[in-house]
Amino acid sequence: MACYVQVCENETSEPIELPIQEDGTMLLTTLTSQFPGASGLRYRNEETGTMRAVSLVENKFQAPDKGWSKISVYYVVFPKGDNKRKSDDVSDEESSVRKKPTKCTDLIVLGLPWKTTETELREYFEQFGELLMAQVKKDPETGLSKGFGFIRFGDYDTQKQVIQKRHNIGGRWCDVRIPLSKGDAYSTEYDRKIFVGRLTEDITTEDLREYFSKFGDITDVFIPRPFRAFAFVTYESEVSQNICGDHIVKGVSLHVSNAVPKSEMSSNRFSVNNHFSPYGPGNQMSKISHGGMPPMSNPTSRYSHQPYYSSYAARRATYGSQPLPRRLD
Numbered sequence: 248m249a250c251y252v253q254v255c256e257n258e259t260s261e262p263i264e265l266p267i268q269e270d271g272t273m274l275l276t277t278l279t280s281q282f283p284g285a286s287g288l289r290y291r292n293e294e295t296g297t298m299r300a301v302s303l304v305e306n307k308f309q310a311p312d313k314g315w316s317k318i319s320v321y322y323v324v325f326p327k328g329d330n331k332r333k334s335d336d337v338s339d340e341e342s343s344v345r346k347k348p349t350k351c352t353d354l355i356v357l358g359l360p361w362k363t364t365e366t367e368l369r370e371y372f373e374q375f376g377e378l379l380m381a382q383v384k385k386d387p388e389t390g391l392s393k394g395f396g397f398i399r400f401g402d403y404d405t406q407k408q409v410i411q412k413r414h415n416i417g418g419r420w421c422d423v424r425i426p427l428s429k430g431d432a433y434s435t436e437y438d439r440k441i442f443v444g445r446l447t448e449d450i451t452t453e454d455l456r457e458y459f460s461k462f463g464d465i466t467d468v469f470i471p472r473p474f475r476a477f478a479f480v481t482y483e484s485e486v487s488q489n490i491c492g493d494h495i496v497k498g499v500s501l502h503v504s505n506a507v508p509k510s511e512m513s514s515n516r517f518s519v520n521n522h523f524s525p526y527g528p529g530n531q532m533s534k535i536s537h538g539g540m541p542p543m544s545n546p547t548s549r550y551s552h553q554p555y556y557s558s559y560a561a562r563r564a565t566y567g568s569q570p571l572p573r574r575l576d
Contacts, residue, residue: 249266249267250266250267250316251265251266251267252264252265252273252315252316252318253319253320253321254278254281254282254288254320254322254323255321255322255323256282256322256323257322257323258322263281265277265278265281267310267315271309271310271315272307272308272309272310273288273315274306274307274308275303275307275308276306278308278323282323282325284325284326285323285324285325286324286325287300287301287303287324288300288303288308288321288322288323288324289301289324290311290318290322299311300324301321350403351379351399351400351401351402351403351406352399352406353380353398353399353426354397354398354399354400354406354409354410354423354424354426355395355396355397355423355425355426356368356396356397356398356414356416356421356422356423357394357395357421357422357423357424358394358395358419358420358421358422359383359394359395359396359416359417359419359421360416360417360418360419361391361392362392362417363383363392364383365381365382365383365396367416368381368382368396368398368416369381369398371416372400372409375400375405375408375409376400376401376402376405377400377401377402377405378398378399378400378401379399379400379401380397380398381396381397381398382396382398383395383396384396384397398423409423410423410424410425410466411466439466439481439482439483439484439485440479440480440481440482440505440506441459441480441481441482441490441491441503441504441505441506442477442479442503442505442506443455443459443477443478443479443480443501443502443503444476444477444501444502444503444504445476445477445499445501445502446470446476446478446499446501447476448474450496450497450499450501452468452469452470452478454496454497455468455478455480456468456480458494458496459480459490462482462489462490463482463483464482464484465482466482466483467479467480467481468480468481469481479506491503491504491505
């Protein structure tokens with residue numbers, strides 16, 4: 248009849264029964280098959296209360312002096328480096344979970360029709376969930392809409408759902424984003440946005456989203472129109488440094504690089520001019536309060552992708568000197 252002993256990773260984990268060979272030994276391979284990376288066994292000495300190692304000879308664990316069955320449970324020994332690495336991995340995972348935002352914040356709605364009222368703005372977004380605030384920003388002198396507004400939801404999942412899609416309000420496509428301060432917007436945006444070059448016209452935003460989503464959660468995919476053979480992909484977290492290089496999508500070799508802010512390139516090769524601002528001369532991206540136009544944590548297809556270059560294509564970029572599109576309505 249086969250003999251089994253109880254083995255567990257530590258004193259707080261659930262034990263696993265492992266078989267003993269006919270010669271009274273346990274194979275090291277038996278242990279590592281259930282505990283990858285394990286290098287030894289030990290048990291607590293009832294007389295002294297200390298841990299005692301199980302002898303390992305030629306990759307076989309030898310039975311303790313009292314026999315295997317006299318010990319209630321054995322504990323796995325890992326190399327110290329592996330234990331530290333495993334602990335660090337768990338710590339990193341827990342840290343990542345802790346840092347993930349779950350609190351609702353004010354959201355900016357970009358591209359609103361000039362005639363949209365606060366009542367219409369509220370009625371549209373109330374279909375997604377509880378809406379705590381809806382505000383259309385207006386010029387204090389003329390009382391006319393500035394073409395954007397702010398909303399706030401009461402539920403974080405609702406906020407996340409609204410951010411991840413575009414919205415047709417009053418016949419115009421609008422984008423919802425989280426406004427950030429200038430410094431945070433550039434540093435965070437730079438790490439989360441990638442430039443996809445060598446694009447062909449038969450590759451759609453859906454194709455790019457499907458392929459690049461395996462590297463992380465995507466918040467935005469933007470292909471300029473008219474077509475210009477490149478695209479921008481924005482992630483929820485910082486991944487851009489990890490995926491730079493060549494990728495095959497629908498049989499086409501695409502090149503991925505960091506999306507470098509236009510202002511950064513301007514200091515080296517181009518003069519900073521009014522083309523930087525999508526709202527014309529005198530406007531600055533540093534206006535971050537509700538009284539001005541803030542930079543966005545997630546760029547819109549209408550306003551925020553243009554101030555970025557590809558670090559790969561910057562030396563040959565010809566689109567950097569072109570003015571940003573202006574609203575015609």
